[in-house]
Amino acid sequence: MAKNSMRKHQRSSSSQNNKGSGSIRIISGLWRGRKLPVHDAEGLRPTTDRVKETLFNWIASDIPNARCLDLFAGSGGLGFEAASRQAEEVTLIELNVKAFQQLQQNMQAVKATNITLLNQNSLNFLKQPGKPYDIVFIDPPFRQGLLLEAIEQLENNGWLSDQALIYIETEKELAMPALPDNWTMHREKVAGQVRFQLFIRE
Template sequence: MTQRRQQTTRKPQNNRPGGFVRIISGQWRGRKLPVHDVEGLRPTTDRVKETLFNWLAQDIYQSKCLDLFAGSGGLSFEALSRGAESVTMLELDKKAANQLEQNLKTVGAKNATVVNGDSLTFLSQQGRAHDLVFIDPPFRKDLIQDVIAALENNGWLAPHAMIYIEAEKELGNLITPNHWHLHREKTAGQVCYRLFAREEP
């Protein structure tokens, strides 16, 4: 396991130890869930999250979701709140993963799983197809291209899956399979976020 992979992602919505993530819409609208303060977590802001889930409005309900760098769980809990069928959350940091487990118990979610481990190691095994994948890795760690390849090569994507990728703006264009079509793209500050629609090759 290389050092570059031993990172987590999303930071709490504030800078205080013991911050929180706010659920924007759905059955848990307005709920604030505690987040363990882990060095290296980076925020997916409420503005970006709201835009993303507006893009996904027709795709969330009864979808099978995979959140590869779960961090605070902001995207996962938003998907669950809006009616996702199931969510699998990958988080390398043990304390952050434990907090995700606790938050699932708090809201009473029975259709989500937290995996405390490295995302690329997890994706190296043969997978089951998911309808929606969130890829929000730590910046400047060169993880995204390896993740894309593993998703495609090991059966993690449904024929018409939607793939969300959040990355540093300076990364520029991504190399994606020919059957991934850029559905939406926006920039917010130093972050570029994209939603791809996959068509079965």
């Protein structure tokens, strides 16, 4: 399995105890209640519903008509949730081929017209000059040292709008790297072994 693909902590599950989960559940919006299959791969563990629901309570009013970027997309739980809640455009980046193919099938199943899927390395994607996104989800594989480079490339290559919201999900024990001076902590919580944070780009 490619290092940069299986986000150690995959997105959104159908239950709080999501190890071995075979699906993600859309909490709200156009596809509310839909369960979408997840590619079963080692290291792919969807974000729990509890975490996802907290996050989307934080950003619910910002999603409609927003441009969203889901890096290390994995199960696609966060990206599909944003699309269901009528984000204008959601781009999901996933390297693992089988996980990407499952995302394609799920996109077809819900007949999504506001989702773009890209089968590539998230960090390579960010190296190119970007177009600004309003909301970015960053949940890289645990313990692979990918977070700092993702943050630097987002800030330096034009991927963020002026008031962008940046969601970061990591293992609880991880020491956060230095963040850009114009990123302000907005919300932070710990759930089990996971720390999740929301930043505003000033």
